[in-house]
Structures are given as C-alpha cells and as structure tokens.
Amino acid sequence: MNEVKKLKVPVKSIAGAVVTAIALFGSVYTVNEGHIGIVKRFSEAKEQVNPGLHFKMPFIDSVEEIEVRTRKNEEKMASSTKEQMPVTVIVSVNWTVDKSAALDLFRQYGGLSQFESRILDPRFRSATKDVIPKYDAEQLIQDRASAIQAIEVNFIEEMKDFPVSVDNIQIENIQLPxxxxxxxxxxxxxxxxxxxxxxxxxxxxxxxxxxxxxxxxxxxxxxxxxxxxAKAIKLKGLAEAEAITAKAKALGDNPLIVKLTEAQNWDGKLPATMLGGQNMPILDMRNK
The missing domain is CATH 1.20.5 (Single alpha-helices involved in coiled-coils or other helix-helix interfaces)
Known part of the structure; x- marks a missing residue:
C-alpha cells in the first residue's frame, strides 16, 4: 500500500505539469505575415490582430486567419459577341481585402471562401457577361484593353459597398470558333x-x-x-560713272590739269616732225 501511495504522488504531479504545459502552449499563438488574425471566443469573433506573436485564453479562445495579400480569382464563362458569335472567355481579377475591415468581413460572411462564393465571384461573372456582348469578335481580339476597362468599371461599381479593393482585371484567353x-x-x-x-x-x-x-x-x-x-555690276558701273563725272568736272574747272596730265604722261622724247603754218613745209626735227 505504501508503495502504491508513493506512486500516486508523482502521477498527479506529472498530470498537473502536463495540464499546465498545455495551458501555457495553448495561450500562445502567431499570425502569419500577409494575414489578419480573427480571435474567436466560444466561436464568436471578438477582435482582429496583426501578424506576429500573441496570447489568448487557452481552451476558450481560438484564432482564424484571413489573408490580406492580393488574391487572384479566375472565371471561365461562355457568352456571345455583338454579332451573336459564340465565345468562351477566361477572365481573372486581382483583389485585396481591406485590412481594417477584416473583422467585419469575417462576421458577415464567415471567411474568405464564403465571401468569394457568395459575393465576389457572382458579381465578377455578371460584370463580364454584361460587357462581352457589346463587342464584336474582331474588337475583342484586337482591342482587348477596351473590354478589360469596361469590365473593370462595372465590377468596381458592383464591389463599392464591400471592404475590398479591385487591383486589376485581365482577359486571359478568348476562344472563338x-x-x-x-x-x-x-x-x-x-x-x-x-x-x-x-x-x-x-x-x-x-x-x-x-x-x-x-x-x-x-x-x-x-x-x-x-x-x-547684277547688283555688284550695277554698283561698279555707278562708281565708274561717278568717277568719270568727277574727273570731267575737275578738268572743266581747272584746264591746267590737262597740261599736268600730259606732262605726267610724256616719255621724254621730242616729236620727230612738226607741222608748219600756212605754206611752211613739214620740218624733220631728227638729228642727221
């Protein structure tokens, strides 16, 4: 009996230590980067916490994460073009949950999967199907950007009352006959x-x-x-004419200039003959 009593004390101690360890470990949790933690107490969402290490009440609180990084949803749908040509399009949307409203989103929809299936995906399909029939097949092929912009405008309007932002939309593929x-x-x-x-x-x-x-x-x-x-020739002629006129005027004003000019131009030789007056014969002035 004594041996049995001695064994009971260590078992109780071990059990207490195990419970304590479980409680301690159960009170510590982490939230991954790119997510928001939703703390639930008896399954009721109470608060949201940022990424990192946190503490909670063991056995009472539980934590569920909501991703707040950009998510991509893709839809494949059949439609028809403006000229009633059958077409299958694959469209995708990149969207992000508003971090500050993660708790409200969880309370209303119970998580991202339910929000996507109940709200986002149906509205995205509706926005796309409303646009495709407004374009003919050639426009869809050649001017895809215009159709994308039209879908984006529609979808942003559809999602304006929800705590998410639409980043961009793409038409991934267009399948025609x-x-x-x-x-x-x-x-x-x-x-x-x-x-x-x-x-x-x-x-x-x-x-x-x-x-x-x-x-x-x-x-x-x-x-x-x-x-x-022509202007140069004209100016040269005018200059020469002015020079001649000026020279003639100078000669008229002073006859001695003629004598001076003749003297300047004389070569120093006397004339060889000289005409006489009246009946005077021509005289030969050369030395014999």
Missing amino acids: SKYLTSIETKQTEKNLAAAEKHKLARQNLEAQRAVNTAKAQADGIELVAIAE
Whole structure:
C-alpha cells in the first residue's frame, strides 16, 4: 500500500505539469505575415490582430486567419459577341481585402471562401457577361484593353459597398470558333497590307516633296547669286560713272590739269616732225 501511495504522488504531479504545459502552449499563438488574425471566443469573433506573436485564453479562445495579400480569382464563362458569335472567355481579377475591415468581413460572411462564393465571384461573372456582348469578335481580339476597362468599371461599381479593393482585371484567353478566327486573321492581314501600302505611298510623297524642296532651294540660291552679281555690276558701273563725272568736272574747272596730265604722261622724247603754218613745209626735227 505504501508503495502504491508513493506512486500516486508523482502521477498527479506529472498530470498537473502536463495540464499546465498545455495551458501555457495553448495561450500562445502567431499570425502569419500577409494575414489578419480573427480571435474567436466560444466561436464568436471578438477582435482582429496583426501578424506576429500573441496570447489568448487557452481552451476558450481560438484564432482564424484571413489573408490580406492580393488574391487572384479566375472565371471561365461562355457568352456571345455583338454579332451573336459564340465565345468562351477566361477572365481573372486581382483583389485585396481591406485590412481594417477584416473583422467585419469575417462576421458577415464567415471567411474568405464564403465571401468569394457568395459575393465576389457572382458579381465578377455578371460584370463580364454584361460587357462581352457589346463587342464584336474582331474588337475583342484586337482591342482587348477596351473590354478589360469596361469590365473593370462595372465590377468596381458592383464591389463599392464591400471592404475590398479591385487591383486589376485581365482577359486571359478568348476562344472563338476556328472558322471565325480564320476570317479575322485574313481580314487583319488585308488591313496590314493596306496599312503598309499607305505607309509606302506616304513615304514616296515625302521623298517627292523633299526633292521639290531641294530643287526650289537650289533655284532660289541661283537666283540670289544672280541678283547679287547684277547688283555688284550695277554698283561698279555707278562708281565708274561717278568717277568719270568727277574727273570731267575737275578738268572743266581747272584746264591746267590737262597740261599736268600730259606732262605726267610724256616719255621724254621730242616729236620727230612738226607741222608748219600756212605754206611752211613739214620740218624733220631728227638729228642727221
């Protein structure tokens, strides 16, 4: 009996230590980065906590995480184009939960999965199906960005009363019947050829205009040179005429200038003959 009593004390101590350890471990928890912790007491959401180490009441409180990083939802749906062509589109949306409203979202919808299935996904499908029939097949292929913008406007309006933000929307894939795709490709090829021909014609016109401009510039240059030369000749003639006039005036005003000019131009030789007056013969002035 004594031995049995002695064994009972250690068993109780071990049990107490185990319970204490469980309580201690049960009172400590962590919330992962990119998530918000929702603390529930007897299954009722009480508060939200940020990522990191936290304490709670063991056996009473429990914690559930809500991701607040950007999430991506993808939908594949059948629709029809403006010309009633059957089309299947795959669209995706990136969205984020408002961190400050994580507790309210959990209280109303019970978590992200329920929020997506009940609220986000149906509205995203509706926003997409409302836009696709407004575009013909060629527009969807060639101007996908316009359709994306229209879907985004619709979806943001649908989600304005919920604690989430819409980051961006993409049309991942557009599936059309093969015969329509061939028709669109042929049409696009023709457009590309027409655009190339138009570009070629524009380039030829530009080169022709450049040649005309060059020829005109050369002609203008020749004309300017001719005008300059004519003006130079005219100015030279005017200068020479003015010089002659001035010289004639000077000679008229002073006859002695004529004598001076003759003296300056004399070569120092006397004339060889001299004409006589009346019946005087011509005299030979040379030495014999």
